[in-house]
Amino acid sequence: MEPAVIGARLASSVVSPLIRKLFLTGGPGAGLVDKPIRVSGLVSFRGEKRTLSDKDLHKISEELVRRAAQSTGVEDLLPNFEKRAVANAVADSLRVMGTLDMDDVQAVKLGHLGLSRHLRSQSNTATLGLSSDAVTLHASVMNTACLHILNFFTQRSTFVPRTLLEQSRSIEELTLKIDSLIARAPSPADGPFEDRYARYIAAKHGRLSIFGLDLSGSPESWRLDTAYLSLDAAGDATNAVPALLSADHVLAGRNRVLLRGVAGSGKTTLVQWLAVSTAQKSLDEHLLYLYGLVPFVLPLRTLTRGGATLPTPDEFLSAVDCPIAGLQPPGWFDRVLRSGRGLILIDGIDEIPEDDRSDARRWLQELIGTYPGNRWLVTSRPSAVREHWLVSDDFAELDLAPMSRDNVAEFIKRWHKAAGISDQYANELLRAVRAKQDLGRLATNPLMCGLICALHQDRRGYLPEGRKEIYDAALSMLLFRRDRERGVYKPGSVHISEAHHIQLIQKLAYWMIRNGRSEMDRTDAVELLRQALPTMPKVAEQGTAEEIYRHLLIRSGLLREPSADSMDFIHRTFQDYLGAKAAVEGLDFDFLIANAHLDQWEDVIRMAVAHARPTERTRLLTGLIRRDDASPHGMNRLHLLAAACLEHATELDPAVRAEVQQRAAALIPPRSADQARALTEVGPVVLDLLPGPREPASHEVLPLSEQSRAERQSLVHEAYFTVLAATRIATDAAITVLAQYRGHPDLRVRNELVRAWSRFDTDTYGQEVVAHLAEEQLYFPVSNMRELRALYSFGGRSRIKISGEFTTADFVNACRTDRLTHLWVEADMGRTWWWLHSFPNLRSLTIETLHPHIDVSTLAQVVSLRTVRLPEETVTTGADLLPPSMKIVHERLSAV
Incomplete structure (x- = not known):
């Protein structure tokens, strides 16, 4: 005892x-x-x-x-x-x-x-x-x-x-919560089916494929609750969405979200996480808003397979091949959606042809109009839908942020732990990623991090330099070295060389690209292989088209069957890479150029430039920038796409390179979020084109004329969107560009600069940018102790935003307590606030945690405090114990 x-x-x-x-x-x-x-x-x-x-x-x-x-x-x-x-x-x-x-x-x-x-x-x-x-x-x-x-x-x-009286004040709140939970409880007739459906969701989506783990002898997939790494989502500072929030909380406090993310950034993994967490009811306090909801995972690539029309709600389960679809009780879907219990996760707007997206939007609008009270998450690649595409339907629009240095470090450590590899390899790779800029700028999303980890382990520490080289090495590892080194091949078994493997699979990839598909009917895949086999006699003699297909599916590591009748690639990136290779080998340059304005072809074009020879690159790039049949908006996209391709053009005519840069420079500085996002896609090469802040031509004495005010406002927008683009290119080279804006007076610009701190080296970015930012009205976010100590070394700051996990003691001890006047608490710092009495000059406190209920009574000890800001929907208790000098304000919180 x-x-x-x-x-x-x-x-x-x-x-x-x-x-x-x-x-x-x-x-x-x-x-x-x-x-x-x-x-x-x-x-x-x-x-x-x-x-x-x-x-x-x-x-x-x-x-x-x-x-x-x-x-x-x-x-x-x-x-x-x-x-x-x-x-x-x-x-x-x-x-x-x-x-x-x-x-x-x-x-x-x-x-x-x-x-x-x-x-x-x-x-x-x-x-x-x-x-x-x-x-x-x-x-x-x-x-x-x-x-x-x-x-x-x-x-x-x-x-x-007295406690009875205080409890009576909470009865109404408690009643509302109970009513809400009762409303989310299924009817007795639906309960057994929902329990079975929840088990199906947990089993189907409860594992995560971590690239390269199978190469180390570990399982090809990993339990989602162990492997999941929470990333950040960034909102446009012009709207009401917090500037940066955890991606798995994007639906907290909002019912409709359009989430953009580049290939491999974790969109589908986030969908899995939300679905499984909801189905298993394994919800932490921040995810309690999902309690009692019913998840519907709707990958658009699957829904539109074979040209199928988008499903009505009663077809949601059958459209994704759910084996218990036929067992749902009559009218079940309607009861779920009418009661607002649906969590509808629509994954991959970008994976359907561009011409079909307006139909998808109408389908979505009809669903929302019929069943408005549910929660909706739609994911897409950034270029697939324009800015504000769903704003009129009350969707908040967010972007998955690139992985921060801490995210990358955590991913690498988890990968090696799952693979059963010693920490020595993980530490060596971490040092390499931080020391080599080319490698570091590739490790910005989970897919590329997984590739880099697998290659580092497979090659005993040697890593290729560029993106194309990494893809080449990954394909070699998947298609050939894995089976050879495991001793898979036996006498009499199908044995296809690496070159033939690639030739066959890239035919499938290019057919899918040309036909605007992300999935392919199994029968079409077998037929395409049957047509190709006569040109490869050494392969044809080893089996029928069906047998070769089965071999590619099982042994390549690139293909999978999402259903018994369809085939797709393990990731769209490999489809685009191999399809581009097939297009270049087929000298299909005119076809590539003609489709380059379509977002589904962007990565194909970039990889085609990487595969092409110097004269072929010249043909491709000049074709892109000299097309005259596109709209002005389409031409801008083509010019930026050409600039993005320069990263992969290792050898190119200098005159062509200069012309491409000149066309792109005409679109700089960016003047909208879409343009900033497009520049980000160009990559680090765009940093050389981004200008420093411009001064207005007019120097009138106040009051300014309307023209001067408009000019100044335009320059502020340019500065903001330039900084927005540069902060998304999280390489050390971006610090030089961003440092030019550290003296900018506009709050939006300074806010964007300071919230990007976690994406760069703490000390370098802190000394070059953060230390020089004007403090007026600016909250300095701290996500870890290194940043907090850096602020201390800068003399402290009057406004601080806690965006990472700290103990109260650590935070108090690492602050200049006399400097702090405004504190914004975004992370969970516990339920009591007595520790704030350590800050004698604290006058304003903003609490933005996701707790639906906050007890503010202990704030009475903070005698200097005058204003407490809370989210609109937060319920507070203990306010009657606060002094009259302290004001509680409920409002929609915004960082700027």
């Missing part, structure tokens, strides 16, 4: 009378006429009504220590002088109650262990020099004492009536 438990049980008859001596006896009454009396006003050893002397307090402490020492078995282990020292320490800790600025209800809410920790933390010098046994005894005594202290509080005459 734990010592504290023994002490509490054995000491009850003795401890209770001792504890009562620490407090004054109170009269009857509800304690509601005036403010509740603080604990400091209840103790008997201080104040005008003092009845307990300091000597008496020490006697009580000595008796508590003696009883506890006996019950915990350390009576004979500690010398008398150390037991006396423990008694002195207990007296010091109990004496803290004389300055405790909380009432009895708040103390009870804190719990006896929480109260004990608090009292001990405020007298932490009391145990200096004591042995570990003595420190343990001190903690045991305080835990036992606090248990009896709280028991004494609950028996006071004023406690019960």
